[in-house]
Amino acid sequence: MHVVYPVVLAALLFSVGVYGVLARRNAILVLMSVELMLNAVNLNLVTFDVWLADTLHSGQVLALFVVTVAAAETGLGLAIVLLLYRNRRTVDVDSLRALAEGDPPARDRPAEPVSRDVP
Amino acid sequence: MNGPGGVGYLPPTGAEVLLWLMGAVALGSAVLVVTTRQVVHAALWLVVTLGALAGCYLVLTAELLAWVQVLIYVGAVVVLLLFGLMLTRAPVGGVAGLDSGNRVVALGVAVATAGVLVSAVVTGFRDAYADLGAAGSAGAGSAGSLGQSLFRTWVLPFEALSVLLLAALVAAVVLSRGDLGER
Numbered sequence: 021m022h023v024v025y026p027v028v029l030a031a032l033l034f035s036v037g038v039y040g041v042l043a044r045r046n047a048i049l050v051l052m053s054v055e056l057m058l059n060a061v062n063l064n065l066v067t068f069d070v071w072l073a074d075t076l077h078s079g080q081v082l083a084l085f086v087v088t089v090a091a092a093e094t095g096l097g098l099a100i101v102l103l104l105y106r107n108r109r110t111v112d113v114d115s116l117r118a119l120a121e122g123d124p125p126a127r128d129r130p131a132e133p134v135s136r137d138v139p
Numbered sequence: 140m141n142g143p144g145g146v147g148y149l150p151p152t153g154a155e156v157l158l159w160l161m162g163a164v165a166l167g168s169a170v171l172v173v174t175t176r177q178v179v180h181a182a183l184w185l186v187v188t189l190g191a192l193a194g195c196y197l198v199l200t201a202e203l204l205a206w207v208q209v210l211i212y213v214g215a216v217v218v219l220l221l222f223g224l225m226l227t228r229a230p231v232g233g234v235a236g237l238d239s240g241n242r243v244v245a246l247g248v249a250v251a252t253a254g255v256l257v258s259a260v261v262t263g264f265r266d267a268y269a270d271l272g273a274a275g276s277a278g279a280g281s282a283g284s285l286g287q288s289l290f291r292t293w294v295l296p297f298e299a300l301s302v303l304l305l306a307a308l309v310a311a312v313v314l315s316r317g318d319l320g321e322r
Contacts, residue, residue: 021158021268024260029158029162042244043239046237053172062192062208076293091304094219098311100314102223105228111229
C-alpha cells in the first residue's frame with residue numbers, strides 16, 4: 021500500500037470538511053463537517069501507524085482517543101446548540117452576530133433588553 | 140517512480156484498488172454531506188462516509204478501529220446529530236437557505252487547502268510504502284495487540300480520557316438543564 025493514496029484521501033476529506041464548516045449555516049451541519057475533518061485526521065493517524073509499523077501502536081491508540089474526544093465534543097456542541105435554540109429560536113450561525121463589530125441588524129437582537137446598567 | 144523498496148505504482152495491488160473504491164465512496168458522500176439541501180439526508184450521507192472510512196481502516200489492517208468507528212461514530216455520534224436536528228426543529232424538507240452567502244469564498248478556501256495539502260503530502264510521501272503483509276505486522280491492529288498497548292503503555296491518557304468524558308457528560312447536563320443555576 022503506497023502511503024500516498026490514503027494520505028491524499030485524508031487531505032481531500034479534510035478540505036471537504038473545511039468547505040462544510042465555512043459554507044453551511046445550520047450549526048448542526050457545521051458540527052457534521054467538523055466530524056469529517058476529524059475523520060480525515062484519523063485516517064492519517066492509522067496510515068502512518070501502519071507505515072511506521074509502530075510497536076506501541078501510538079497512531080491507532082491516538083485515533084481511538086480522537087474518536088472519544090470527538091464523541092465528547094459532539095455531545096457538548098449539541099448541548100450548546102440546543103441552548104442557543106432555546107434562547108434565540110434559531111441555529112443559523114450567520115444570523116448570530118452578537119459578537120460582531122458594528123451594530124447588529126435588528127432581527128438579531130435578543131428579545132429582552134440587555135443594557136440594564138444604562139440610566 | 141520507484142520507492143526505496145523498489146515498489147512501483149503500477150500495477151496496483153488489490154488492497155490499493157479496494158482503498159480507491161472505499162475512498163471514492165467516502166469522498167463522494169462527504170461532498171453530498173456538505174452540499175445536500177436536506178438536513179436529514181446530510182446525516183445519512185455522513186453514515187455512508189463513516190462506513191466507507193471504516194472500510195478503509197479495515198484495508199489498512201486497523202481492525203479494532205474500524206469496529207470502534209462503526210460503533211461510536213455510526214452508532215452514537217450520528218444518532219446524536221439526528222437528535223440535535225430533531226430537537227432544533229430543523230426543516231425536514233429541502234430548503235434553499237442551508238448554505239451561507241460566503242459559499243464562493245468557502246469553496247476557494249477549501250480548494251486552496253486541498254491544493255496545499257495534496258501537493259505537500261504527494262511531495263513528502265511519494266516514495267513511502269507501507270507493507271501491509273509484513274511479517275511483524277500480522278494482527279497489529281487487532282483487539283488483542285491494540286488492547287495490550289492501550290492498557291500497558293497508554294493507560295494514563297486512557298484514564299484521563301475517562302475523566303474528560305465524565306466532565307463532558309456533566310457539562311452537557313448542566314447546559315441543557317436551564318434551571319440548575321437558579322437554585
